[in-house]
Amino acid sequence: MQKTLEKIGASTISVLEDAGRTFNLLLLVIWHLLQPPYKFYPIIRQIYFIGARSLTLIIISGITIGMVLGLQFYSILERFGSVNLLGSGVALSVIRELGPVMTALMVVGRAGSSMTAELGIMRTSEQVDAMECMAISPDKFLVAPKVIAGMLSVPLLTAVFDFVALLGGYFVGVFMFNVAEGSYMNGMIDAVVWSDVRLGLIKSIFFGVLFSLICCSKGYYMHLGKAGSLGAEGVSFVTTDAVVLSSIAILFSDFLIGSLLQ
Amino acid sequence: MQKLNIQLIVGIFVIIGIASFTYLAVNLAGVSFTQQQGYTLIARFDSISGLQAGAVVEAAGVRIGTVSAVELDPINYKAIVSLRINQEVPVQEDAIASIRTQGIIGEKFIKISPGGFEELLTDGMVISETEDAISIEELVSKYIFTAE
Amino acid sequence: MTDPYVQAHSTAISVRDLVVNYGERNILNGINLEIPAGQIMVIMGGSGVGKSTLLRCILGLKKPTAGSIHMLGTDITTASTREMYRIRKKMGVAFQGGALFSSMSVAENIQLPLREHTQLDEKTIQIMTRIKLDMVNMLPHEHLMPAELSGGMIKRTALARAIIMDPKLLFFDEPSAGLDPITSADLDALIIMLKTIMNMTIVVVTHELESALKIADHIAILGDGRVLETGTPQQIRLSQTTAVQNMLNRKPRETVVDPEAHLKLLVGNNY
Known part of the structure; x- marks a missing residue:
C-alpha cells in the first residue's frame, strides 16, 4: 500500500518536473526571441526538416483521410436524405478538427521524435557541454530554431493537409457518388466561415509550439531525468516518452481549445 | 550550394502552405481583403429559429448576400436581422424576406422574393414584409389538427 | 602555496576548498589547487577519484556544493550567465569523446x-x-x-x-584515452608545442602517468576527493606519499581481507 502511494507520488513529481522544465524552456525561447541579432538560416534549416520534408507524408495522409471522410459521411447522410450536406460536413470536420490534429500527430511522429533523439544524443555525447564551453548558448542555438520552426511549419502543413483532404472528399463525393458538383462546392463555401478557419489556425500554431517544446525539453534536459545515466538506451526512452507525451498533449489541448473557442 | 537548395525548397514549401491557407480563407471562408461592395438592409422577424450570422441570402436560389448580424429588439421581442446585399442586386420596397431551410434538417437561409414597386431600398432601410421560419413541429401539429 | 614553482608564476585559476556532493555521495572533499599561468598543469588520478567532476566545476558546467573557483579574476561559482560566457570566450575545451557536432x-x-x-x-x-x-x-x-x-x-x-x-586557457580531458601509444605521443607533442608558441595555460586531465610526466610543468594527484600531492614531475617522482608511490610503481591496491567478513559480504548474513 505504502509502495503504491510512493510510486504515485514519485511519478507525479517527475511529471511536474517535466512540465516545469518544458515551461522553463518556453521562457528561454521567448527570452532569446527578444534579443537581437537574429539568425534566420538555422530556422530555415529546421523548417526544411520539420515542414518541407513532411510535405509528402502530409499530402498522402490528407488525401486518404479526405476520401475516407467522404465515404463515411456519404453513407451516413444518405440515410437521412441529406446528401447535399456532404461538402459542408467534410469541409467543417477537416478544417476545424482533423486537419490540425492529424497534421500535428504526423509531425510529432516524423520530426518530433528526431528532435528529441538529436538533442538527447548531443547531451549524452557532451556536445551540449562543448557548446556551452564555447560561450554559445545551446538553448538559443539548438532549441529556439526548432521551436520557432515548429510554430511556423505546423500551420503551413495544416493548410496543405486541409486543402488536399477537401480535394479527396470532393473526388469521392462528386466522382464516386455523383453528388452534384455545385451542391458540393456551395455546401463547402456556405458552411465554412472565417471563425472555422481561424480556429484551425490557432490550433495548429498552438500544437506546433506545444510538440516542439515537449520534444526539445525531453531531449535537452535528458541528463536531469532518470534516463540521463542510460546513454543510448536513455535516448530511446526519452524519444518514446516525448512522442507519447506530445500526442496526449495535442489531443487534450485540442479538446480544451475547442471548448474555449467555440 | 547545399545552403541554397534548402532555402529554395523551404521557399517552395512556404508558398504552397500560404497558397493553401489563402484558398481556405478567401474561397471557402469568404474573407475578402477589399471591402465587398454592398449595402445593408434590416428585416424584423417574430421568430428566426436558428438563423445565424453568416447565413446565406438568396433570391431565386442565387446567392446575393449574407446575414451580417442577428439581434433581439428587447422592447417588443422581435429579432432584428441585418442583411448585407451585393451592390449590383436591387431590392424593391415591397420585397418579401422569408426564412427557409435547406432540406428538412438543413441550414437556415433568407429568401428574398422580389416585389412589384419601382422604389428600391437603399442602405439602412427596412424590409417591411417578412415571413417567419416555418417550424416543422408547428407544421406537423397543424396537419394533425386539420386532419381531425 | 609554499611551492616555489607556483609562486614564480602568476595564478590563472585557483580552486579553494571545493566540495561536491552527488546526493549523499561525496565526490570532492576540500580541493585546493593553484594553476599557474602559461604552464601545463596535469591533474592525475585513478578512475573515479573525481577528476572529471573537478574539471566540470572549473568549466562552470557543474555548481559545486561549497568552495570557490577564481578564474581570470572572477569567482565562477557565483558568476552570472553573462559573465560566465565572457570568461568562456577566453577558454577552449577538448572533451574526452571529442564532442564534435x-x-x-x-x-x-x-x-x-x-x-x-x-x-x-x-x-x-x-x-x-x-x-x-x-x-x-x-x-x-x-x-x-x-x-x-x-x-x-x-x-x-x-x-x-x-x-x-x-584562448588564454586550454582544457584537455583525457587526451590519450583510447589511443595507441604513437598517436597519443603525437598529441603530447602537440600540447607542448601549443604552450611554447601560443603561451597558453593548459590544464590536462589524465590517468596516463607516462604522458603526464612527459608534458607537465606541474602535476596534481587526486585521490579520495582530495589533492594528495602537487609538484613538478621531478618532485612527484621523489614523493614519499604511499598512494603516489603505488601509482608510480603500478602497484595494485592493497586490501586486507578478513575471510569471514568477506563471505558475509558476498552471501549475506543468513548463510
Whole structure:
C-alpha cells in the first residue's frame, strides 16, 4: 500500500518536473526571441526538416483521410436524405478538427521524435557541454530554431493537409457518388466561415509550439531525468516518452481549445 | 550550394502552405481583403429559429448576400436581422424576406422574393414584409389538427 | 602555496576548498589547487577519484556544493550567465569523446565559434581554419564528417576547435584515452608545442602517468576527493606519499581481507 502511494507520488513529481522544465524552456525561447541579432538560416534549416520534408507524408495522409471522410459521411447522410450536406460536413470536420490534429500527430511522429533523439544524443555525447564551453548558448542555438520552426511549419502543413483532404472528399463525393458538383462546392463555401478557419489556425500554431517544446525539453534536459545515466538506451526512452507525451498533449489541448473557442 | 537548395525548397514549401491557407480563407471562408461592395438592409422577424450570422441570402436560389448580424429588439421581442446585399442586386420596397431551410434538417437561409414597386431600398432601410421560419413541429401539429 | 614553482608564476585559476556532493555521495572533499599561468598543469588520478567532476566545476558546467573557483579574476561559482560566457570566450575545451557536432564537417565544427562570436569575413575565417587544421595535421580531412574520423583524428579536431579563438586557457580531458601509444605521443607533442608558441595555460586531465610526466610543468594527484600531492614531475617522482608511490610503481591496491567478513559480504548474513 505504502509502495503504491510512493510510486504515485514519485511519478507525479517527475511529471511536474517535466512540465516545469518544458515551461522553463518556453521562457528561454521567448527570452532569446527578444534579443537581437537574429539568425534566420538555422530556422530555415529546421523548417526544411520539420515542414518541407513532411510535405509528402502530409499530402498522402490528407488525401486518404479526405476520401475516407467522404465515404463515411456519404453513407451516413444518405440515410437521412441529406446528401447535399456532404461538402459542408467534410469541409467543417477537416478544417476545424482533423486537419490540425492529424497534421500535428504526423509531425510529432516524423520530426518530433528526431528532435528529441538529436538533442538527447548531443547531451549524452557532451556536445551540449562543448557548446556551452564555447560561450554559445545551446538553448538559443539548438532549441529556439526548432521551436520557432515548429510554430511556423505546423500551420503551413495544416493548410496543405486541409486543402488536399477537401480535394479527396470532393473526388469521392462528386466522382464516386455523383453528388452534384455545385451542391458540393456551395455546401463547402456556405458552411465554412472565417471563425472555422481561424480556429484551425490557432490550433495548429498552438500544437506546433506545444510538440516542439515537449520534444526539445525531453531531449535537452535528458541528463536531469532518470534516463540521463542510460546513454543510448536513455535516448530511446526519452524519444518514446516525448512522442507519447506530445500526442496526449495535442489531443487534450485540442479538446480544451475547442471548448474555449467555440 | 547545399545552403541554397534548402532555402529554395523551404521557399517552395512556404508558398504552397500560404497558397493553401489563402484558398481556405478567401474561397471557402469568404474573407475578402477589399471591402465587398454592398449595402445593408434590416428585416424584423417574430421568430428566426436558428438563423445565424453568416447565413446565406438568396433570391431565386442565387446567392446575393449574407446575414451580417442577428439581434433581439428587447422592447417588443422581435429579432432584428441585418442583411448585407451585393451592390449590383436591387431590392424593391415591397420585397418579401422569408426564412427557409435547406432540406428538412438543413441550414437556415433568407429568401428574398422580389416585389412589384419601382422604389428600391437603399442602405439602412427596412424590409417591411417578412415571413417567419416555418417550424416543422408547428407544421406537423397543424396537419394533425386539420386532419381531425 | 609554499611551492616555489607556483609562486614564480602568476595564478590563472585557483580552486579553494571545493566540495561536491552527488546526493549523499561525496565526490570532492576540500580541493585546493593553484594553476599557474602559461604552464601545463596535469591533474592525475585513478578512475573515479573525481577528476572529471573537478574539471566540470572549473568549466562552470557543474555548481559545486561549497568552495570557490577564481578564474581570470572572477569567482565562477557565483558568476552570472553573462559573465560566465565572457570568461568562456577566453577558454577552449577538448572533451574526452571529442564532442564534435555530428551534423557538421570538420571545418564547420572548427569555424563555429568564429562565426558565432566574430564578424570576420568568409576569407579570414577560411584562413584561420586552415591554420588551426594544419597545426593538428587535419588539413587533408577538413571535409570529412565526425562519423568518418578515427579516434585520434577526433581528438585532434577537438583540439583544433578548442584553440580556434586563441584562448588564454586550454582544457584537455583525457587526451590519450583510447589511443595507441604513437598517436597519443603525437598529441603530447602537440600540447607542448601549443604552450611554447601560443603561451597558453593548459590544464590536462589524465590517468596516463607516462604522458603526464612527459608534458607537465606541474602535476596534481587526486585521490579520495582530495589533492594528495602537487609538484613538478621531478618532485612527484621523489614523493614519499604511499598512494603516489603505488601509482608510480603500478602497484595494485592493497586490501586486507578478513575471510569471514568477506563471505558475509558476498552471501549475506543468513548463510
